[in-house]
Amino acid sequence: MRMESDLNRFRKIVRGKIKQELKKFISTGDLIARKGNKSITIPIPRIDIPKFVFSPHNQQGVGQGSGQEGEGTASEKEQGGQEQAGDAAGDHTLEMDVTLEELADMLSEELELPNIENKGISNIEKQGVKYTGILKTGPDSLHHFRRTYKEALKRSISMGEYDYDNPIVIPIKADKRFRSFKEIVEPIANAVIIYMMDVSGSMGDEQKEIVRLTSFWIDTWLSKQYKGVSRHYIIHDATAKEVDQDVFYRTKESGGTLISSAFKLALEIMKEKYINNDWNIYLFHFSDGDNWSGNDTTECLRIMQDEMIPNINLFSYGQVESRYGSGQFLRDLTKKFGDEHEKVSMAQIKDRDAIMDSLKTFLGKGK
Amino acid sequence: MFHSTDMPQEIQETIDLTQKQVEKLGLDIYTTIFELVDYKQLNEIAACGGFPTRYPHWRWGMEYERLSKSYTYGLSVIYEMVINNDPCYAYLLRSNGLTTQKTVIAHVYAHCDFFKNNYWFSQTNRKMLDQMANHATIVRHLIDELGYDRVESFIDKCLSVENLIDLHLPFRPKRDRQEKENKEFNKVKNDSKSYMESFIKERKKAAELEKNKQKEQDEPKILFEPEQDVLKYILDYGHLENWEYALLSIIRDEAYYFAPQGQTKILNEGWATYWHSRIMTEITPLKSSEIIDYCDQYSSIVASNSNQLNPYKLGLELLRYVEHRWDTGKYGLEYLKCEDHKEKFNWNKAVGKGQEKLFEVRKYHNDITFLDEFLDEEFCHMFKLFLYDFDPRQGKQVIANRNFKDIKKQLLTQLANFGSPIIKVVDGNFRNRGELLLKHYHERMDLKSDYALETLSNLYSLWKRPVHLHTVVENIPRQLSFDGSNHSIEKI
Structure with missing residues (x-):
């Protein structure tokens, strides 16, 4: 749906914010600790549209529950008083996932890094195969015995042919299962x-x-x-x-x-x-x-x-x-x-x- | 009756059955069109404020990101969205279990009844779904014409002041000027299709504006009384270009449409929860296999985190309290004058007017009037309300007291003007230099100052002349100003 474009627009704004803060991110270890496999989760302050609103320092409010006067409110108890409740109100942070590639882009834009000219035999890719799934047809060399047996067993039980005293299972052609493979292209580290x-x-x-x-x-x-x-x-x-x-x-x-x-x-x-x-x-x-x-x-x-x-x-x-x-x-x-x-x-x-x-x-x- | 093709039969049956039940119970609903959507679609719709089509804007993207994150982490689930529209549109989460689906459908119907019958919704546009789509089209046209960045940044500025509207405007007799405008507009409307309305309106307004521009500029902008609809004032007397005029009108339109939902959150949710719980537990009793699912969901709806009042719970409890009082005759002079606590507590005249009273409440009240009228000392104790405050010595939030008067005052203050400060235009020709002067009607609470200054900058982009705001900062009256390049704060 069209949310895609709004989302991209928002991401663009966020990237702008991150770029602004890049120096801060570079000199603190925050980012590295949040590194995932291919992306990084970056905490940024919620992007707000400014309005005439009341200052959050008016920390009074109405709550509901039991407790004596002067006692902390329940949410305070749960949090163990780690954070100053009330202070945090409305002060949400957003967590944005940014891929390492995007991060590198930001870095290069910010530092005006030139792209590297590749030397040597670049872009060499290795072709390989990977066994990824199961097919009903295939060469006998890829016959998957266990899956075939399972299919045959299922079939014979559901057809009422299975004899518990004499558990012989004979696969027919339709039961046969074969490994299937995909050709994959792996980049060679260069x-x-x-x-x-x-x-x-x-x-x-x-x-x-x-x-x-x-x-x-x-x-x-x-x-x-x-x-x-x-x-x-x-x-x-x-x-x-x-x-x-x-x-x-x-x-x-x-x-x-x-x-x-x-x-x-x-x-x-x-x-x-x-x-x-x-x-x-x-x-x-x-x-x-x-x-x-x-x-x-x-x-x-x-x-x-x-x-x-x-x-x-x-x-x-x-x-x-x-x-x-x-x-x-x-x-x-x-x-x-x-x-x-x-x-x-x-x-x-x-x-x-x-x-x-x-x-x-x-x-x-x-x- | 509407039948969606991909609606599973059991859900369609539930919908039909529930509709019959709610109508028998006296709810008065629009035709309601249900659609099953997956969580992605539901999050998209929710991010856009409940509508499937909105104008392009980054904040829908932000909201969507937030919703999908919290859904992915299992922090929150949106079960449904209902649109105040005729016909009413409701979106159900496909992955809801059947029990949840039943609950949600009953909930939706009660909302629908509320939209249709509550006084505060009476002036809202019931074809808003189409209107929103038209808005989106207009904005897209403008983007094609002017580029994304210009349009988006202007929308951001409009949104910055979207809360400066007059909630009671729709209920006032229309002023002469407006009537004239409508008459002229109707002439055009007669020979055009209704879906073209908003386009013609915008074009027409723009053309009219062009014509009157010269004239208006000479007119002194004398205000006989302060104007709370700041957006209207800017539209009428500001020097906006046509496309800016169109955008600001759109933002204003939508702000007025959404206003009643902000004004009736507690009552509306209370009403819907009241009915779904009655329908689920009383009218069609749950099967034993459904009870756990139902209770699980119900408890998460009315769960209260004592930091914040849960509007679902407060609304529900207060409605039940009202029903109880009017069922047992706990009202009227005789009851109020009774000073014997025990007698008062056990008061039961068995008048059975609870239902009748509830429907009356649903018809006339908004959150403020609802709490003002029915939240009394007894309820306050029963419901264990307290006032919390920040205790600087303990460095945390603590229960300040359980004084009924303080609590009620705080609640009503919080709800006043849907939680926004009251700000009005007092002078459109301030210092006789065409500058805009706003006044914040300060009561106890200061404005968030950095936001206020930024908002002034945005206001400047709309008014195009220096803008000023009179407010109070830490008990001292101040004038905050922005002249196009600098902010200033002066003592008044």
């Missing part, structure tokens, strides 16, 4: 994101939260750009290891920092699977920049220059500021590659508010 994070003692919870928020938005953006994205997570202190996403954000180690360890591991992953297959490779590294030694930094720069950069789309380094201040690594990188390098971008993320700018730096290259 981008890989390797996240690396320094989890040494100097990285606190707040720093990790910043990394988590930043990488959420990076992920959202890149997932929109490519049909399939695979991800790798590497944590490192003095040694590096590959972990899953959960561990990535939760681990806290206390060792020193050898950034090269992570770079080496990333390189290994790249070489193993991705470099020779024309993948779009994205590397993101987050650290407080306190590398153990100058030698190690030199080693890092060498790996980047010689082995990584020729094969990747983008290397981004985000330096989060820890309790102990900010380290040297950012400056070393800047000295080596300059601000305008084609494939290397760096940003200092001081606090949550700086996340938006860093996203612009990282993704603004259109690589």
